[in-house]
Amino acid sequence: EAGVTQFPSHSVIEKGQTVTLRCDxxxxxxxxxxxxxxxxxxxxxxxxxxxxxxxxxxxxxxxxFLAERTGGTYSTLKVQPAELEDSGVYFCASSPHPYEQYFxxxxxxxxx
Amino acid sequence: xxxxxxxxxxxxxxxxxxVAFNCTYSNSASQSFFWYRQDCRKEPKLLMSVYSxxxxxxxxTAQLNRASQYISLLIRxxxxxxxxxxxxxxxxxxxxxxxxxxxxGTRLAVRP
Numbered sequence: 001e002a003g004v005t006q007f008p009s010h011s012v013i014e015k016g017q018t019v020t021l022r023c024d025x026x027x028x029x030x031x032x033x034x035x036x037x038x039x040x041x042x043x044x045x046x047x048x049x050x051x052x053x054x055x056x057x058x059x060x061x062x063x064x065f066l067a068e069r070t071g072g073t074y075s076t077l078k079v080q081p082a083e084l085e086d087s088g089v090y091f092c093a094s095s096p097h098p099y100e101q102y103f104x105x106x107x108x109x110x111x112x
Numbered sequence: 113x114x115x116x117x118x119x120x121x122x123x124x125x126x127x128x129x130x131v132a133f134n135c136t137y138s139n140s141a142s143q144s145f146f147w148y149r150q151d152c153r154k155e156p157k158l159l160m161s162v163y164s165x166x167x168x169x170x171x172x173t174a175q176l177n178r179a180s181q182y183i184s185l186l187i188r189x190x191x192x193x194x195x196x197x198x199x200x201x202x203x204x205x206x207x208x209x210x211x212x213x214x215x216x217g218t219r220l221a222v223r224p
Contacts, residue, residue: 031210035214042214045211091155101158102158106155
């Protein structure tokens with residue numbers, strides 16, 4: 001069974017540009033989560049989808065971040081405009097039920 | 113105060129040693145607890161869930177003390193392949209859904 005996949009694996013952009021990260025969950029997993037780890041800090045929750053609905057977006061840092069999950073399959077996370085403090089590793093996770101989450105390899109975002 | 117606190121280490125131990133990691137959490141209403149393992153520049157992977165009665169999986173034993181809000185992980189007969197960062201992870205409360213709260217991780221290095 002294929003795991004969670006994320007694209008791109010790395011992205012380097014300039015401050016003020018836009019970046020879109022993509023996550024493909026494990027097939028059949030209704031729950032999809034985004035997390036972020038900035039350098040030196042712990043992994044932090046951003047938001048949670050159940051199918052196409054946002055269940056919890058309490059971790060989204062500000063309105064420069066927009067997450068979508070059209071059709072309840074893959075999800076995108078757009079950062080517009082990117083700021084230096086947005087640099088970090090963005091992880092996506094999926095689960096078929098609460099409590100057991102499977103993580104993707106992450107997208108390493110560098111904003112210069 | 114951080115929601116989940118861990119000693120960052122690193123713990124440097126010889127092969128065959130027994131090593132223990134501890135973690136404390138601040139939210140007494142927390143419902144579920146996990147240890148994840150993260151290799152360098154990789155995604156977190158679930159190592160084991162932690163139950164009040166304690167649980168064991170091969171060389172790994174996890175314990176939870178709800179009264180003290182304390183979680184532990186014991187690794188016996190350390191292998192070189194155990195070298196990684198071990199993340200203490202808590203699900204804050206049932207009603208918040210499944211967002212996970214991570215500690216910063218404890219780094220383990222097992223030497224020959």
